[in-house]
Amino acid sequence: MRFDVVTLFPELFTPFLTVGITRRAFESGQVDVQFSNPRDFATGNYRRVDDRPFGGGPGMVMLAQPLELALAHIRSQRNDGAPVVLFSPIGKRLDHAAVQRWSGSSGAILVCGRYEGIDQRFIDTQVDEQISLGDFVLSGGEVPAIALLDAVARLQPGVLSDADSHHQDSFNPSLDGLLDCPHYTRPEEWDGHRVPDVLLSGHHGQIERWRRDQRLQLTAVHRPDLLEVARGAGLLSQQDEAFLAGQR
Ligand code: 9WO
Numbered sequence: 001m002r003f004d005v006v007t008l009f010p011e012l013f014t015p016f017l018t019v020g021i022t023r024r025a026f027e028s029g030q031v032d033v034q035f036s037n038p039r040d041f042a043t044g045n046y047r048r049v050d051d052r053p054f055g056g057g058p059g060m061v062m063l064a065q066p067l068e069l070a071l072a073h074i075r076s077q078r079n080d081g082a083p084v085v086l087f088s089p090i091g092k093r094l095d096h097a098a099v100q101r102w103s104g105s106s107g108a109i110l111v112c113g114r115y116e117g118i119d120q121r122f123i124d125t126q127v128d129e130q131i132s133l134g135d136f137v138l139s140g141g142e143v144p145a146i147a148l149l150d151a152v153a154r155l156q157p158g159v160l161s162d163a164d165s166h167h168q169d170s171f172n173p174s175l176d177g178l179l180d181c182p183h184y185t186r187p188e189e190w191d192g193h194r195v196p197d198v199l200l201s202g203h204h205g206q207i208e209r210w211r212r213d214q215r216l217q218l219t220a221v222h223r224p225d226l227l228e229v230a231r232g233a234g235l236l237s238q239q240d241e242a243f244l245a246g247q248r
Pocket of ligand 1: 087088089090112113114115116117118131132133134135136137138139140141144
C-alpha cells in the first residue's frame with residue numbers, strides 16, 4: 001500500500017511515522033509513505049507556491065500549477081489510478097468504516113492545503129474525494145493526513161498485538177459497534193480511588209460481563225446513535241438488552 005503526500009511541510013510527518021506501534025508498518029514499507037513538495041515544482045526565482053486571491057480579501061491561495069506538477073510526478077511513479085484526496089471541512093467525515101476501507105486499499109494521493117485554501121480549479125479538476133475530521137478549521141491538511149495514516153497503519157496485519165487484534169474484527173471493534181470499556185492499571189488504589197472490585201476478582205466470566213455492561217452503558221449515555229446502529233445490526237444479545245432495560 002502506498003500513500004503519496006503532497007505537502008509544503010513533509011518534516012511534520014517524520015515524528016509520527018517513527019514512533020509507536022505503527023513505526024514498523026511505516027519503516028518496513030508495509031504502508032509506504034512518499035512525499036512530494038509543491039515547492040520543488042514551483043518555478044521562478046522565488047519558487048512561489050501561493051499568490052493573492054482574485055477579488056481581494058485576506059491571506060494567500062495555493063497555486064494550482066505546482067500542485068498539478070507534483071501530481072503528475074506522482075502519477076509517473078505509480079500507475080494505479082490512485083484517488084486524490086483533499087482534507088477539508090467540506091468533505092465526508094472520516095469514520096472507522098472508511099479507515100477499514102482505506103486500510104484494505106492500495107493507497108491514495110493525499111493533498112494537504114495551507115494558507116487560506118487551494119485554487120478551486122485544482123480541486124475541481126484533480127481531487128476525487130474530500131475528507132473531513134470534523135467541523136473545525138485547522139491551519140493545514142497535514143494533521144488530518146497524519147490521522148488517516150495512523151488509523152490505517154494500526155489496522156495493518158501484524159501491527160496490533162494479538163491481544164488487541166480483536167479491534168480489527170468487525171464484530172468487536174471499539175468504534176463501529178460499541179464504545180470501549182474503561183481501563184485500569186496499578187496501583188489498586190490511586191489518590192483515594194479504587195479499581196472496581198470485579199477486575200481484581202479473577203472471575204473471568206464476571207469480568208467479561210462487567211466490561212460488556214460498561215461498554216453498553218457508556219455507549220447508551222454518550223453515543224445513543226451508535227447503540228441504535230449496533231442494535232440494528234443485530235449486535236446486541238438478549239443479555240445486553242436485559243442490562244440496558246435495567247439501566248432505565
Ligand atoms: C477550509 C475550509 C473552511 C470552511 C469550509 C471549507 C474549507 N476548506 C478549507 C480548506 O480546504 N482549507 C485548506 C486546508 C487550506 C487551509 C487549511 N486547510 C484546512 C483543512 N483547514 N482545516 C482543514 C480540515 C481538514 C479536515 N478536517 C477538518 C479541518
